[in-house]
Amino acid sequence: MNDEADPAPGERRRPPEPPPSLRRAGAALNDAFRLLQAPPAPADEPPRPARRLRTDHESVEEDLLKLVLTVVELLRQLIERQALRRVDAGDLTDDQEEELGATLMALHDALSDLCAEHGYTLQDLNLDLGPLGPLLPRED
Secondary structure (H helix, E strand, C coil): CCCCCCCCCCCCCCCCCCCHHHHHHHHHHHHHHHHCCCCCCCCCCCCCCCCCCCCCCCCHHHHHHHHHHHHHHHHHHHHHHHHHHHHHHCCCCHHHHHHHHHHHHHHHHHHHHHHHHCCCCHHHHCCECHHHCECCCCCC
């Protein structure tokens, strides 16, 4: 049974007070974000404005597709880096290295094809996270 009285019509019920440990964690997270500095911009590159997702009805579907493609590309890059670490450490057999390499190349090609089909390049998927910088590392 709830000890609090029901709010009057039109009033909102106040959420319960979070426990002290959750408040401390929230305060620490808030401090960490506040203290996080943006990386210095290269001197030869003009500052670029942050790209934002448009939320009008016509663009929501396209923005969602772009977000999904971005997440897939991020995961592909993370898996690729992990695979390279395992190859360098000698954790994989030659057959496993071949299969992993072929799989990653096929994923890259499939993602490139999907991007081209919808008018994007892989560079278009690199979201600008404001003070944190770009989501994906620049490929040289």
